[in-house]
Amino acid sequence: MSFEKGEIDGDALDDQEFFGTSLIMLLNNAEAFIRNNSKNPWTVQGMRREEKSDYPFKAVREVLVNALIHRDYQNMGAEVHVDMYDDRMEISSPGGMMNGSRIQDLDLRMVPSMRRNEIISDIFGRLHYMDRRGSGIRRIINSYTYYKNKPIFYSNEYFFLVSLPNRGIASKIKDATEETQLTGEETQLTGENVHLEVLMTSIRQKCRNKFRAGTVDKFIKLLIIYEDKYPFNRQIVATQFEISENAASRLLKKAIDCGIVRKEKRGVYYFRVL
Incomplete structure (x- = not known):
């Protein structure tokens, strides 16, 4: 490639x-x-x-x-x-x-x-x-x-x-006229936003007293990009958090322990579905 x-x-x-x-x-x-x-x-x-x-x-x-x-x-x-x-x-x-x-x-x-x-x-x-x-x-x-x-x-x-x-x-x-012709996918934005809001609230609650506020904010940003249906890896986390890949691995382990991230298989992560 x-x-x-x-x-x-x-x-x-x-x-x-x-x-x-x-x-x-x-x-x-x-x-x-x-x-x-x-x-x-x-x-x-x-x-x-x-x-x-x-x-x-x-x-x-x-x-x-x-x-x-x-x-x-x-x-x-x-x-x-x-x-x-x-x-x-x-x-x-x-x-x-x-x-x-x-x-x-x-x-x-x-x-x-x-x-x-x-x-x-x-x-x-x-x-x-x-x-x-x-x-x-x-x-x-x-x-x-x-x-x-x-x-x-x-x-x-x-x-x-x-x-x-x-x-x-x-x-x-x-x-x-053209701007008001919403597609079927766009008409679902309200429901998607409600789902994201629930996920964001859950992350904030589970991360309370376990991560710094800035770290929680970065998790929220990562959530909005990948939601709970798209996978990500430690390289993506390292880039988002501006840390090394080793530090990203430690952060992901802590996030799994907190219940906000799940590991699908080796090197593949998702935000946990409620």
Whole structure:
């Protein structure tokens, strides 16, 4: 998997390559690369995440997960690419649509769900990196509801590419009629916020007299980013808390003892569901 950052049509300003590691680590490394190379990375604003970010977290994760689980692994000489430019980010993976169609010729809200790699898809689903089947493209599109610049999907027989506009410089839709046309996903925000509020209250209660106030605040920020359905690891905790990975491991152990974090398997953590 290779990552590259450059200007609109210029040479790379930063590039990285990762080989011989797990798909989960590739996903985490890709997310970290995108966040670190975004002028406005996804952050926490009150009860909401990513509203002012260049690239919406849910869309980024969806595209990355799809690239990893649906790529053609029989093409040994190809790899997943993440290319960041001033105005957009492009994520491409080897292998086109399984049925030979071209994504740009289809109704994006009616694309059938097809899995090239059933075992990998099942593993990502069990680890909750994937939500319900068939909702991914809609989630990506919904992240740009209020922007004139929309995600671009392109495929041929050799590769599949998704281009996400940089929302930091994209034009917003100002028409009131369009702004009031909420998607089904957006209408659920109130319920999601209530659930997050309950989780945040629980963390504050369980962490009382066990962590410093600043540490609790950082746990809250991490919760709003990953909620109780997305996994994270000690590298992510180390970055969020600005500590070493060894210190992050100790912090996670203490968080598990407090009952706010659970360990799914080696190196994979979730906030505990109430």
